[in-house]
Amino acid sequence: MQRIRLRYTKRGRLRFTSHRDFQRALERALRRSDVPMAYSAGFSPHPRISFANAVPTGSASEAEYVELALSAHRDPELLRAQLDESLPNGLDVIDAVEVRTPNFTDRLEASSWELRLDGVDPDEARAAVAAFLAQESVEVQRQMKNGLRTFDARGAVVALEVAESQVGAGVSALPESSTDIPAGRGCAILRLVVRHATPAVRPDDVLSGLCATADLALPVPAGVTRLAQGPLDVESGAVTDPFAPDRGAAEALPTEAAEPQPV
Structure with a gap:
């Protein structure tokens, strides 16, 4: 097999x-x-x-x-x-x-995420991120199978920053359903690295924590993309390739051992 x-x-x-x-x-x-x-x-x-x-x-x-x-x-x-x-x-x-x-x-120790916050001013997002990171613990709630659960969303966060912004993008950069967003508000892009823990801390939990610590309100739901998941490099805070050990083991095999042998 x-x-x-x-x-x-x-x-x-x-x-x-x-x-x-x-x-x-x-x-x-x-x-x-x-x-x-x-x-x-x-x-x-x-x-x-x-x-x-x-x-x-x-x-x-x-x-x-x-x-x-x-x-x-x-x-x-x-x-x-x-x-x-x-x-x-x-x-x-x-x-x-x-x-x-x-x-x-x-090996899947952590995930790297990108959070697109349409209609959120980048400076407002930076202030909220700073307030969140300054806390030792940020309690949030989530509805789970066994009912409403309260847990810490701060401890699992390895890194959180405003990585990119589109200042002045306005309504033209937003979905058609987002016409209630004031023009010129722009878009804040957050980069998040979070450890996999129990219970799992998800990007929406971190957004709830930003709302709790800095009253950061989202005019429309965030666009969330997982960029990577794998081993966590503690020194750099980067998420690395989980396939690397398999590739390394394959390269270490002799050529004749790596190829399937006829039965």
């Missing part, structure tokens, strides 16, 4: 697809591409597919991960291209590696 890890995206309107929607789309793509899937044992066998840290519905992502177990050997890059062609635009498979190392989910 061969295992392959894939990195895929959720872009554009496809950010509104649920995790279950993507599962169904992937299973159809696997059938169309004649991928030799390995199946679980038992009364109701199903394809051996493992997902990791799915992005919340409504958020875009450049770094979602899934692992496939195959019953026959396939070239990872060829498999990536076949699945990418079979999936709708917006669900794009952009990277693939053969599994060489264990404990992949343990």
Whole structure:
């Protein structure tokens, strides 16, 4: 049995697809591409597919991960291209590696996010970020399966800054439904790095914390995109490539050991 890890995206309107929607789309793509899937044992066998840290519905992502177990050997890059062609635009498979190392989910220590705050003045956003980072703890609430839960949104935040702004962009840069936003307010772009914790601190929790500490109000919902997830470099605060150990292990193998041998 061969295992392959894939990195895929959720872009554009496809950010509104649920995790279950993507599962169904992937299973159809696997059938169309004649991928030799390995199946679980038992009364109701199903394809051996493992997902990791799915992005919340409504958020875009450049770094979602899934692992496939195959019953026959396939070239990872060829498999990536076949699945990418079979999936709708917006669900794009952009990277693939053969599994060489264990404990992949343990490597997903943190995520890097971009938050687009249309109608928010960049200077106002900077002041709110400074107020948030100055706190040792910022309690927020979120409705969960077991009811309303209160937790700290500050402790998991590694970095938060106003990375880019569009001063004076006004209503022309906003969706048609956002005509109530005053012209000249512009757009603030936040860059956020957050550790994966329990409970998971999501970008909307951080936005709730900005509202709690600095009364930052959003005229329209934020546009949220996950840029990366993987190991956290403590010194730089950067999120690094979780596929790097698999690539390194493959490069360390002798050529004859890396290639499949005839049976």
